[in-house]
Amino acid sequence: MTAAIIEYGMGNVASVQKALNVLGIDSQITGNTNDIKAAKYIILPGVGSFAQGMENLRNSSLDRIIREEVLLKQKPFLGICLGMQLIATTGTEPHESHGLNLIEGKVIKIQDPNTRVPHLGWNSITSSANLFFDNFNQKDFYFIHSYHFQVSNYNKIGATVDYGNKYVAAIQYENILATQFHPEKSQENGLNLLDNFFKLYA
Template identity: 40%
Template structure:
């Protein structure tokens, strides 16, 4: 079973629909007991970092999620704001501490070209830097995915960087470290390419 974490800040229904389409048994939940029995966990997210991390803490989800992320090392997938929450800290709206699963901080996108608007909204191309398994099967010249964001993650360790995109400069598009995988883009909104990425994650053997 795939546990889709429902803490009030994610497109959980569209994500559930995508997983269901792929034949995965998924459950939208905020019950830590479901995290225990799940094979994998997805942390989606849209909205403000500070409000989202506050909701996770108020619901008592930080400790059980962190246990599975760092101790039991259950496969975890973060999406959009969910990816940013993996970091140590975000500069958004005065600054907030994150879950601290990845040694990284989150900062506002600062395009070198002033004509490039923030937020980034729409389709953009991926430049794969690592975790090639996650992008296996994507068309080499047509690997566009769908973004909606103003902030992005900056990893301390470059080996955690799985993909970038260009939005007036390099922007982190995906990260991967052991059992932790995350995308700044929305795979559930990225049509065939997004479904392929989700399928690759569902099928990947993290124990190999």
């Protein structure tokens, strides 16, 4: 049973696989429909712009496959950074475009005259009881992003991060987990979080 790390030309797949190797999780970097259908877990990493990411997914019909596997077959899904943002209804980077719409909401630019953008560096997340991310309450993770996900339904927010304002740091809803931060780059905390994801859906 492998984890499919989706390759769609938006980077950081190698770092994710390296982290899974350390955890002893079998994984495959792939953009192939059959591989993704056969996988037990779907991981959507990525850095870069929203519109470019969606265009790449669409060009290889990966948008359709991901929606099918995650929404219909309820496969455990983990989105990381751009991979979290792409599950939104709408993105705005650099122009407005449709997302995968697994979680309703809009991804917009961080605009705050009092803070530097991008939000870059280690920051602690806040999560409340009974959520997956509660184990990591007040732990530091590595963030690097200029856009943030405004989640429509507060119940789907897994954790927040304080950077002048409160922003969504993670999403949890049914079989969908997603992080704005990079667990694969967050040393021990990050590896533990990834490990918990696989244990949750073992």
